[in-house]
Amino acid sequence: MRWVNRHVRRGEGFLLGSLPILLLVLLYLVLAAQRHALNPMDKVLPLPGGMAEALSSLLFERDLLTGQIIFWADTVASLQRLGIGLGIATLAALVVGLVLGALPPVRATLGPLVTGIAVIPPIALLPILFIALGLGETAKVALIVIGIAPVMVRDITAHVAALPREQIVKAQTLGASSWQIMIRVALPQAMPRLLHAIRLSLGPAWVFLISAEAIASDVGLGYRIFLVRRYLSMDVIIPYVAWIALLAIVADVALVVASRKLYPWAMGGSH
Amino acid sequence: MSPLLSLRNIWLEYGDKIVLENVNLDIEAGSFVSIIGPSGAGKSSLLRVVLGQEVPTRGRIFLDGEPLLSECGPDRGVVFQRYSVFPHLSALRNTVFGLECEKAPLSARLFGKARRAAEAEAAEMLDAVGLGHAMHVYPAQMSGGMQQRLAIAQALIKRPRILLLDEPFGALDPGIRADMHGLIRRLWRDNGLTIIMVTHDIREAFSLGTRVLAFDKRRHDPHAPHRFGATAVYDLPLRKAEPEETPDAADQGQPESKESVGHG
Numbered sequence A: 001m002r003w004v005n006r007h008v009r010r011g012e013g014f015l016l017g018s019l020p021i022l023l024l025v026l027l028y029l030v031l032a033a034q035r036h037a038l039n040p041m042d043k044v045l046p047l048p049g050g051m052a053e054a055l056s057s058l059l060f061e062r063d064l065l066t067g068q069i070i071f072w073a074d075t076v077a078s079l080q081r082l083g084i085g086l087g088i089a090t091l092a093a094l095v096v097g098l099v100l101g102a103l104p105p106v107r108a109t110l111g112p113l114v115t116g117i118a119v120i121p122p123i124a125l126l127p128i129l130f131i132a133l134g135l136g137e138t139a140k141v142a143l144i145v146i147g148i149a150p151v152m153v154r155d156i157t158a159h160v161a162a163l164p165r166e167q168i169v170k171a172q173t174l175g176a177s178s179w180q181i182m183i184r185v186a187l188p189q190a191m192p193r194l195l196h197a198i199r200l201s202l203g204p205a206w207v208f209l210i211s212a213e214a215i216a217s218d219v220g221l222g223y224r225i226f227l228v229r230r231y232l233s234m235d236v237i238i239p240y241v242a243w244i245a246l247l248a249i250v251a252d253v254a255l256v257v258a259s260r261k262l263y264p265w266a267m268g269g270s271h
Numbered sequence B: 001m002s003p004l005l006s007l008r009n010i011w012l013e014y015g016d017k018i019v020l021e022n023v024n025l026d027i028e029a030g031s032f033v034s035i036i037g038p039s040g041a042g043k044s045s046l047l048r049v050v051l052g053q054e055v056p057t058r059g060r061i062f063l064d065g066e067p068l069l070s071e072c073g074p075d076r077g078v079v080f081q082r083y084s085v086f087p088h089l090s091a092l093r094n095t096v097f098g099l100e101c102e103k104a105p106l107s108a109r110l111f112g113k114a115r116r117a118a119e120a121e122a123a124e125m126l127d128a129v130g131l132g133h134a135m136h137v138y139p140a141q142m143s144g145g146m147q148q149r150l151a152i153a154q155a156l157i158k159r160p161r162i163l164l165l166d167e168p169f170g171a172l173d174p175g176i177r178a179d180m181h182g183l184i185r186r187l188w189r190d191n192g193l194t195i196i197m198v199t200h201d202i203r204e205a206f207s208l209g210t211r212v213l214a215f216d217k218r219r220h221d222p223h224a225p226h227r228f229g230a231t232a233v234y235d236l237p238l239r240k241a242e243p244e245e246t247p248d249a250a251d252q253g254q255p256e257s258k259e260s261v262g263h264g
Helices: A010-038 A047-059 A071-102 A104-119 A120-131 A137-161 A165-173 A177-216 A221-231 A234-262 B043-051 B091-103 B113-130 B146-154 B174-191 B200-207 B250-264
Strands: B005-014 B019-027 B030-036 B056-063 B076-079 B162-168 B196-197 B213-217 B230-237
Touching: A010 B213, A010 B250, A047 A071, A047 A234, A047 B019, A071 A104, A071 A177, A071 A221, A104 A137, A120 A137, A137 A177, A137 A234, A165 A177, A165 B076, A177 A221, A177 B043, A234 B005, A234 B196, B005 B043, B019 B043, B019 B113, B030 B043, B030 B200, B043 B076, B043 B196, B076 B146, B091 B113, B113 B146, B113 B162, B146 B174, B174 B200
Parallel strands: B019 B230, B030 B196, B030 B213, B076 B162, B162 B196
Antiparallel strands: B005 B019, B005 B056, B213 B230
16 A cells, blocks of 8 residues: 555554654663763763752752742743733734735735835844843843744735635625724634744744843743753753743644634634 | 616726727616626626726716716625635624624624624525524535525625626536525515626526626637627527516426527
């Protein structure tokens, strides 16, 4: 049987999917054990015991300076920045995307500006943000927003503009005004696309968050990773990276589930 | 009686391509006009002009003696071949939409008593097109025929002066199409509608219409085929006014249509 026709059952899929991950973990453990056999003080490839030990001090001991548990303080700070940034970007994408997509004169006026902003590498704007907004939270959130909003705006604009002309005409023959078409025809149909756009923006949002935290911060997951890098503390960096990956996966799954629950009509391609 | 819809010297041009050339038409209230013709003969363009989706380059259109605004409005309903219904709304919500737009300009939503009244009206309309059992179903879960029924219900709830159909049954299989012919004929007769239908199916045009317009180019320049536009080259009134001749059963429409061709 040709490989393109092979159907993978659910249980098999789980098994196949976990195989490469397990192999990678195994490879890491073998390499780490080898290095530790040569040098018990090795810091580059820490063993799971070492990671647990390093992490437990971040998880269960309070920081002498702030009195907070560092791991959770880092997580809360990072998620807060990410959440605010994503929220602002999502709102902007929805409002601007809807207006640009539905109203041709506005699209003609503001479209080139949005395109222009979208092609600027956001990291190049980071110094400007730090100079203009200081080193506080605002600059970090602004970097996330500037980094992901233009792409989301363009995506929603394109999606709304591509709604079948027949639908827009039909709505008008039913007496709908521009405003009514925007809120009753375009907006609901843009929503599933918006959730999709958030999913795709999560990765870049993390990149901009970590970048901003690495450069100027005093708390946060990215800050911690870049701080302990100075001491070659791979036993902290690796668990932190795994934690970030886990958070990202949870957010992605939550968005998929939400989209399926909230917009069942959008999944109706196959009956 | 003055005609319901009048087209006077309508020309439609895209750049140097002439699509419609000097179209003059009078359409009486209560008539069922079928428009046939080869592809690219401007049938759908004419429909878009009447609909207000396109502005004619020259000429004027009158509805009830009033010049027509060149924008779509609730006085002209439409059913397209596809994409006429809103995929994110259930059948009932799709049908209520027209009432909501009229009564709630800002939110385009009705609540409480007004909503129940609108929903009752919509439910009645859905019953009339045979979708009474599928009010809470989304279009993606419907067959093509059901979607077209819904599109018709959605348009009729606004009680348009003219209903425009752009190859409404073109994407349906033959059995469903026969059912739809029965439905549209019944709705036309019971509600006293005025219908303009563009179709590729000549049999359909003659079996449903009280008047058939054939669109084509009168003149043809082999060196510059785009320089002559199309117009109504044949205008065939059919004697189909007697409603008792049209039985309810949809499938009996075809033999009757052949007779009508003879009369025309």
